Each structure stands twice: as C-alpha cells, then as structure tokens.
Amino acid sequence: MELISKGAEADIYKGRWAGLDAIYKVRASKPYMISELDERLRRERTVREARMMLAARQVVPTPFIFYVGNSIIVMEDVGRRRLKEELGNKPTEARILGEYLGRLHSVGIMHGDPNTSNVIFNESSNRWYIIDFGLSLHTRRFEDFATDVHLVNEVFIVQHQEVYEEAFRSFLDGYSSVTENAGLIVEKVKEIERRGRYARRRSFIF
Template sequence: MLEKLETIGVKALKLISISDKDMVIKMEYIDGKKLSEHLNKTNMADICPKIGTIIAKLHANNIIHGDLTTSNMLLLKDEVYLIDFGLSFHSTKIEDKAVDLHLMKQALKSRHHSIWQHCFGLIASEYKKHYEDSEMVLKRLEKVEQRGRYK
C-alpha cells in the first residue's frame, strides 16, 4: 500500500524494510506535527483543500484509508502526510469511499468543532475537482449519514 501511495503522489511515510523473520517493519521518520493539534481558522484554507486532493487520489486508485482523521495526518512544511494505514484496504465500492469520507467528517466534527463545516466544505470541493466519481460518493455519503448507526 505504502509503495502505491508514492506513485500516485500521496505523501506518506516511506517503507524502509520489512523482516518477516523478525516481524519488524522499518519506516521513515517524519518530524511533522499532528494535524489534529494544528488545524485552525488561520490555516484551514490552505490545508483542507490538500486533504481533499489526497482523499481524491486515494479513492481514484480504489484505496480506502479506513481511519481518516486529522490525528492520522502530519503537517511538515505546509505538506500533509498520511499515516496509519493499518485499517486500509482496496475497494471499488462507492459505499466504502463514502464511509471513508464520513469518518473524516466525524473526526472534524469532534476534534475541530468550531470550524468543521468550513473544513469539510473545502475538502469536498477539492475532492470533486480531482475525482470523477465524487458526485456518486457524496450522494452515498448523504445516505450513510441517515443510517441509525452513523447518526
């Protein structure tokens, strides 16, 4: 998964080595700041469109992150890096992509409650520009949000 991200232009930690024998995965260290602690009114207009582009690239390549939160994003020199692909998987399903966006929206609501609506609007706007199936995903997102489990 991590190798694919580099080829599609999504910044993430680079894989250095894997040892099945020792059960060790070595990854690049990035001295970034957790986005959850730094996203605010001042920088959201710069950062949120980048998040929308990243999610669009993932979904265009049928990659579902599975835990899209600002806690799983690092900020380094105005670049957003995705981390923690432990719940990620490949899927062509519109439903899976809508749930991925729903998780992002819920994370914004809970962690960035004063700016979440504007943030998600910026993310969705950029998502639409960079992912041709975005309208189907956003329509499905509305249905996902109407379900009892996600209210």
C-alpha cells in the same frame, strides 16, 4: 528508542535505521485478546499497511519503508507537525486531506482511518504526507470510499467543531477537485449517515 505515542492500534517509537532517522511502528500484543485473534490482527494489519503504503505512493506522499517484520514496520521519519493542530488557525488547510483522499480513491484505495492526526507536514520536502494505512484496502466500491468521507465528517464534528463548516467545505472542495465521481460518493455518504443508528438529524452540511 524513545516512545513517541501509544495508540490503540500500535506504539510509535523514534529511532535510527542504517544511519537515518526512523519511525518504528510496533503492533504490540494486546493482553485482553485471545492469542488467535491478536496474532491474526497484528500480522494482517502490518502486512496490509506496508503493501498499501507502497501502493499509495504512486499518488500521495507516504513515508519510505525501510523494513517490515512480523508486527513491526520501520519507516522514514517525516516529522511531527500534524494537520490536526493547524486546522484551528487555518481551516482551509483541510483541503489537502480532501485532495489526498480523492487521489487514493481514484486509484482504488480506501484509507480506512482518515483523520487530521494522520496527515503530517514534512519540513525538508515542504510537503504534507499521509500515514497510517493499517485499516486500508483495495476496492472499487463507492460504499467504501463514502465510508472514508463519512469518517472524516465524524472526526471534524468531534475534533474540529469550532471550525467545522469551513474545514469540512475545504475538505470537500479538495476531494471533489480530484475525484471523478465525488457527487455520487457524497450521495452515498448521506445514505450511510441515514442508515446509522438514529442518524436522522446528523449535521452533515452541503
């Protein structure tokens, strides 16, 4: 199998499964963690990711799951074209991340790691997919939804600084268009960012 990327949380391989192109997401053991913690995290996150991907499928495109093991998920290969690379030329594309996040929140799912590397364009179905549910959870708390929005803001500041204003506005437009309580959640985001360490003048735009 071919290693595609080595993340912090898992290694991603490209391979085949029952005659189909497949992605193997492997949560390898971390040599620096004590085994109790390492095993707990790998098991918990693998199971959680598989469950949440299934739950999310009712409202957003996520890859089809072929197999779930102890610390491995084999899933449909939806491609390599990431939203991350598209935003520079077309900041308004950020809208799709907003829509998907809003739809997830509407059914009580916090993504936990929403960023532009986790939104992938599938050429054959002509649709964007959202992936990487290892840190996600079922919740009804506005605080959790607001944390997702805060994380997007942080990622945009760091990775899409040149197009930040337009991209983040597009994201919020998409988010508000499908989220019933968007206004209240956005208020909560401001509260989180005020609470952050010395966050007084953080550049959160509205």
